[in-house]
Amino acid sequence: MEDGPLPENCAVKVFKTTLTEFKTRERYIREDYRFKDRLSKNNSQKLIRMWAEKEYHNLRRLHRAGIPSPKPVLIKKHILVMSFIGEQHKAAPKLKEARLSLAELCVAYEQVVEAMVKMFHGCHLVHADLSEYNILWHEEKCWIIDLGQAVEPTHPHALHFLHRDCTNIIRFFKSKRVPELPSPLKLFELVSGISLPGPEESAERMCQKCEEKLEDDRKYHV
Ligand SMILES: Nc1ncnc2c1ncn2[C@@H]1O[C@H](COP(=O)(O)OP(=O)(O)OP(=O)(O)O)[C@@H](O)[C@H]1O
Ligand SMILES: [Mg+2]
Incomplete structure (x- = not known):
């Protein structure tokens, strides 16, 4: 159990799965x-x-890295207890549903980028399912949730997942008309510190190349 006082309100996540979901999830965990x-x-x-x-x-x-996110409280078998993000027993809205002004959307974008950088460099994690559905808007802040599939940067598909996260984030904020957004590839570079030469279309291929290189590096370190 996590140290410190228990949060006043908790959220309980009960994990269950179908066979198809099980197969998809296996990919994230088997290679971690x-x-x-x-x-x-x-x-x-x-x-x-x-x-x-x-x-x-x-x-x-x-x-621990100070990224706004639920505080984990307890894990017991397939049940996870964490702090509740919301007010008066009503969960905070997902970014997808929250009604934000353009100024708030610009702040939200900056916060998400900061969280991605901290996740990558401070937590050694790539969210791997980051989108407007897994970010809650609460007290003028973006709270990152749903971390079950997050992987370390050395996971064979981590960079591919990171590029996908960047694509989702840019797509969402673009749809909300946030100005001066970078391309997904530029965001990928900003978050990871890895520069991938060439046009946007080849980013996927380059991610794969980096993954192959990391895989090779790991083989030599076994
Ligand atoms: N700590 C929390 N506090 C408040 N609400 C939460 C919290 N964690 C999750 N939720 C709510 O529960 C929803 C589902 O949680 P989560 O995204 O972690 O699970 P999921 O596996 O994606 O579930 P689903 O497939 O039903 O979206 C979130 O979209 C959010 O509305
Ligand atoms: Mg979710």
Whole structure:
């Protein structure tokens, strides 16, 4: 259990899954070296528990890095308890649903970028499902949620996931007419510090190349 006083209100996330979801999720956890040795059998119950545990640990990293996110409280089997983001028992709206002025949207964009940079460099994590659906707007701040699938930058697909996160974020803020947004590739570079030469279309290919290089580096370090 996390140290410190219990939050006044808690959110409880109960993990369950269908067979198709299980197969998709497996990709995120099997290749995360932190959990690799523990997934010897294709045991869905075990995987769900590990998924919950992964979210708990990832949330801990975010919370300690000072990124607005739910404080993890307790993990028990496939049930995760965390602090509740919202007021008077009403969950804060997702960025997708929140009604923000253009000035607030500009602030929100800056906050999301700051959170992505801190996640990558301070927490060694790529969210891997970052979008307007997994960001809550509360007390004039963006709160990052849903960390179950987040992976470390050395995960074989981490850079691909990061590029996808950047694409989602730019697409959302562009649809809200936030001015002077960079391209997804420029945001990727800003967040990761990795520059990928060439046009935007080749970013996917380049991410794959970086992943191959990281994979090679890892092989030599085993
Ligand atoms: N700590 C929290 N405080 C308040 N509301 C939360 C919290 N965590 C999650 N929620 C609410 O629950 C919803 C689902 O949570 P989350 O995104 O973590 O799970 P999910 O696996 O994506 O679930 P779903 O597939 O139903 O969206 C969020 O969109 C948000 O509205
Ligand atoms: Mg979600």
